[in-house]
Amino acid sequence: xxxxxxxxxxxxxxxxxxxxxxxxxxxxxxxxxxxxxxxxxxxxxxxxxxxxxxxxxxxxxxxxxxxxxxxxxxxxxxxxxxxxxxxxxxxxxxxxxxxxxxxxxxxxxxxxxxxxxxxxxxxxxxxxxxxxxxxxxxxxxxxxxxxxxxxxxxxx
Amino acid sequence: xxxxxxxxxxxxxxxxxxxxxxxxxxxxxxxxxxxxxxxxxxxxxxxxxxxxxxxxxxxxxxxxxxxxxxxxxxxxxxxxxxxxxxxxxxxxxxxxxxxxxxxxxxxxxxxxxxxxxxxxxxxxxxxxxxxxxxxxxxxxxxxxxxxxxxxxxxxxxxxxxxxxxxxxxxxxxxxxxxxxxxxxxxxxxxxxxxxxxxxxxxxxxxxxxxxxxxxxxxxxxxxxxxxxxxxxxxxxxxxxxxxxxxxxxxxxxxxxxxxxxxxxxxxxxxxxxxxxxxxxxxxxxxxxxxxxxxxxxxxxxxxxxxxxxxxxxxxxxxxxxxxxxxxxxxxxxxxxxxxxxxxxxxxxxxxxxxxxxxxxxxxxxxxxxxxxxxxxxxxxxxxxxxxxxxxxxxxxxxxxxxxxxxxxxxxxxxxxxxxxxxxxxxxxxxxxxxxxxxxxxxxxxxxxxxxxxxxxxxxxxxxxxxxxxxxxxxxxxxxxxxxxxxxxxxxxxxxxxxxxxxxxxxxxxxxxxxxxxxxxxxxxxxxxxxxxxxxxxxxxxxxxxxxxxxxxxxxxxxxxxxxxx
Numbered sequence: 271x272x273x274x275x276x277x278x279x280x281x282x283x284x285x286x287x288x289x290x291x292x293x294x295x296x297x298x299x300x301x302x303x304x305x306x307x308x309x310x311x312x313x314x315x316x317x318x319x320x321x322x323x324x325x326x327x328x329x330x331x332x333x334x335x336x337x338x339x340x341x342x343x344x345x346x347x348x349x350x351x352x353x354x355x356x357x358x359x360x361x362x363x364x365x366x367x368x369x370x371x372x373x374x375x376x377x378x379x380x381x382x383x384x385x386x387x388x389x390x391x392x393x394x395x396x397x398x399x400x401x402x403x404x405x406x407x408x409x410x411x412x413x414x415x416x417x418x419x420x421x422x423x424x425x426x
Numbered sequence: 427x428x429x430x431x432x433x434x435x436x437x438x439x440x441x442x443x444x445x446x447x448x449x450x451x452x453x454x455x456x457x458x459x460x461x462x463x464x465x466x467x468x469x470x471x472x473x474x475x476x477x478x479x480x481x482x483x484x485x486x487x488x489x490x491x492x493x494x495x496x497x498x499x500x501x502x503x504x505x506x507x508x509x510x511x512x513x514x515x516x517x518x519x520x521x522x523x524x525x526x527x528x529x530x531x532x533x534x535x536x537x538x539x540x541x542x543x544x545x546x547x548x549x550x551x552x553x554x555x556x557x558x559x560x561x562x563x564x565x566x567x568x569x570x571x572x573x574x575x576x577x578x579x580x581x582x583x584x585x586x587x588x589x590x591x592x593x594x595x596x597x598x599x600x601x602x603x604x605x606x607x608x609x610x611x612x613x614x615x616x617x618x619x620x621x622x623x624x625x626x627x628x629x630x631x632x633x634x635x636x637x638x639x640x641x642x643x644x645x646x647x648x649x650x651x652x653x654x655x656x657x658x659x660x661x662x663x664x665x666x667x668x669x670x671x672x673x674x675x676x677x678x679x680x681x682x683x684x685x686x687x688x689x690x691x692x693x694x695x696x697x698x699x700x701x702x703x704x705x706x707x708x709x710x711x712x713x714x715x716x717x718x719x720x721x722x723x724x725x726x727x728x729x730x731x732x733x734x735x736x737x738x739x740x741x742x743x744x745x746x747x748x749x750x751x752x753x754x755x756x757x758x759x760x761x762x763x764x765x766x767x768x769x770x771x772x773x774x775x776x777x778x779x780x781x782x783x784x785x786x787x788x789x790x791x792x793x794x795x796x797x798x799x800x801x802x803x804x805x806x807x808x809x810x811x812x813x814x815x816x817x818x819x820x821x822x823x824x825x826x827x828x829x830x831x832x833x834x835x836x837x838x839x840x841x842x843x844x845x846x847x848x849x850x851x852x853x854x855x856x857x858x859x860x861x862x863x864x865x866x867x868x869x870x871x872x873x874x875x876x877x878x879x880x881x882x883x884x885x886x887x888x889x890x891x892x893x894x895x896x897x898x899x900x901x902x903x904x905x906x907x908x909x910x911x912x913x914x915x916x917x918x919x920x921x922x923x924x925x926x927x928x929x930x931x932x933x934x935x936x937x938x939x940x941x942x943x944x945x946x947x948x949x950x951x952x953x954x955x956x957x958x959x960x961x962x963x964x965x966x967x968x969x970x971x972x973x974x975x976x977x978x979x980x981x982x983x984x985x986x987x988x989x990x991x
Contacts, residue, residue, distance in 0.1 A: 282607075283606075283607060286556065286558070287544060287548070287556070290545070290548065291548060294548055294549055298549045328734065328735075328738075331734060332731065332734075332735055335730050335731035335735075336731050338730070338731075339729070339730075339731050341552075341553040341573060341605070341607060341608050342607055343607055344606060344607045
């Protein structure tokens, strides 16, 4: 069956063990997690999970239903009409040829987030697939470390 | 009112109208047991193993429809309980399991008898709680009962650290619970129900596929009514036995791996499947791409995740079966003509004539199926039947004449050997006006044999009927069929003397080798006030048939086993 990528946001009560309920659900039922980000929703007792997953249509439907079935789950947002963004941090050594770096950073809403005597930390913020691209291109600067943040999304 | 955490537990159980709890004390739960000692207003039954405590509470819940309660200590007390919890979870049985935990200050230090109990119970409970503040305790217990019995029922686990049960706090028990995040959907969508009824009216070969959800919803009167007024034949899953009643002319029998021929053919040839509270278990469906190939599917279930999980559904209806069936009965009055399905019923009854459920009785050896039929003849609806897991379980499901819901108590989904006897204790505690029979095997019975002591002490006269073939029979059957008779570790010829064993606990025992002896033993057993073991020597190599081999198709049943040599 065809595998589809899907971004699911889950609003849950921010209480002990809720991360493990969700992670355990995915692990126990053999669902994929491509990325998972979680943070409390300001001025509420809820947290928001953004989960990027992959699966057949039936599996994706089950994921949504099983997430909903968890007692602390308030809402499962599966709309794909969302803005999805991801951040990545990349450390590159300063002894590399830097030509073209500016243009690349500009293309991916990037900045130099930190500089030391021997390395730079670059930050890019963009759509998830564009971040993948960014990380591919940035390879020519010989990165020593890459950190992807995982997707966050918001309904339009 | 101010009281200790352990008093709160007891007080909450009162408020929930708990009549009996099953359990086993230990270090971390001692404060609660100290209150149980002082308070005599509900009964506590001490089992001899935590697993049995949970099974007994489960049996009580299955027989009564009420929430079963089990109390255990931390660490090994809890881990022993896990099999019981998982058994209840798989079969959607309402239960509350209270476990002790090491004091909060010691959690995470690998303290004596510490285990991450909520971490372990998370995948096998409907919900669980670790109580971290005494002020939350009353509301948590209230929620636990509410969640256990509402929606799709299930076990809820409450883990309480020892310092919480020792502290004092204010006991305010909420009258009602409103959870923002948990709102089971009881009322079926009426447009969907209308559409479903239209599909039924249009169908030529409809079949009612009845699952355990009908029993937990208390909707068996309604399904009998609906079937009668529409003339639609029905099949029952293992968990739905008793829903229609064995004398019901519309009941074809049990469906699935060991279902009867007509039931499985009905599923395969139907043009419309009306699935009421089943979960399309692999033991029912067989090979999925051949399952109900010609049928549109209506699926009614209170749990949305159950719908569309295994097969695509044409008419999904999320709702409580009682509620939905009431509407269906109303609509059926005008929409459905029962005469329409006459030829379909005729075809199915011909299937039943060609291949009825049968066994070859023998004058020399007692056949296990005969024992079950015989008990049915003698006790019928005067007994509540529990089983362990294996061949005897399937024969019981096939041959006992079940006539009312909750008459059959069996571990369906998880298939837990050792379930039957402790579950029968719960049954016997609840159904005092019925005989409690546990059909078991010589393998299963040894998995909770220590409960003889509980049964004797509590005067629960459970009759264990061991269909003894000196084999781990179901596995032996598969080895015969699929492993060229390589009987790896299934020969259980090395056995205790079950008669002496029962007597050593203060029970009664009978060894039976003929039908006459069986009748005498059963008669004596029914009169007995102590638990009984009837050790019935049965044909060693009897197989459960018919059979759909795992992954096979429902319409291609193995009706008899032919030696290929």
